[in-house]
Amino acid sequence: MEQKLVVQKALNNNVVIAEHPQYKEVVLIGKGIGFNRKKGDEISFDKADKTFLLKDQQEQEQYVNLLSYIDKDLMEFLNDIIVFIEDRMEQSLNEHIHVALTDHISFAINRVNKQVQFSNPFLFEIESLYPKEYQVAKEVVARVNEKAGVEFPEGEIGFIALHIHSAVTDKSIRDINRHHQLISKMIAVIEDTLEIKLNKNDVNYNRLIQHLHRAIDRVHQGEKLGEQKTLAEMLKMTYPLCYNLAWKLIKVMQKQLNTVVDENEALYLTIHLQRLTDKI
DSSP: OOOEEEEEEEEETTEEEEEETTTEEEEEEETTTTTTOOTTOEEETTSSSSEEEEOOHHHHHHHHHHHHHSOHHHHHHHHHHHHHHHHHHTSOOOTTHHHHHHHHHHHHHHHHHTTOOOOOTTHHHHHHHOHHHHHHHHHHHHHHHHHHTOOOOTHHHHHHHHHHHHHHHTOOHHHHHHHHHHHHHHHHHHHHHHTOOOOTTSHHHHHHHHHHHHHHHHHHHTOOOOOOHHHHHHHHHHOHHHHHHHHHHHHHHHHHHTSOOOTTHHHHHHHHHHHHHHHO
């Protein structure tokens, strides 16, 4: 059944504030959706080829605020970019991407124009952990470069990939960044303890990063690994250095996440660490 809404106000050709039977007031974003619309008009939610609906009041206010200082053509282009991301990721995006990514890309263009450089310390880890998001972000950067006549630094691919990952997983950028900082801290502990510099291009480094990421996710979800008493005894005796280092990392995780970490995580960490030391 076609969903009808009542127009409250057309903000421009592509953005309309409307009354929704379930969410009260919503912001509709879609190509041409506001063209020739006036208060009281009925509007079909399926009117545009691709329409986004902002239900959250805070997101609505922030998006409307963005309209006041971002160029109209750029706003329309960034809306197309979000449609492109959704198509490429083949899943719906959390509505917060409209504010977060629009704001980020707009500021990033200004930074490049003012020759302000930002580095991204987690670029390799982001590419390793979120390959699909990273590839789509690469395509987004190419489109933005062409449209805005800028040359984004490589680090921007990583930042945009995080926004895409945040929108498909419903995790906040702040939480995702915290996880990357925690992983960086643990890598520093590994390098200090083993007195080595890890090779980021090594397949075992890649596996370790992914394992640490999944371990953090398991802690948040309260997921437990099966008890492995025999394996624990064997690893403790065979690889004491890596076993003790794994426990050091577990304590770092517990302190940073402020929660208990399943003891069995240390076993799997020991195996990953041993793979690394085999390569030294």
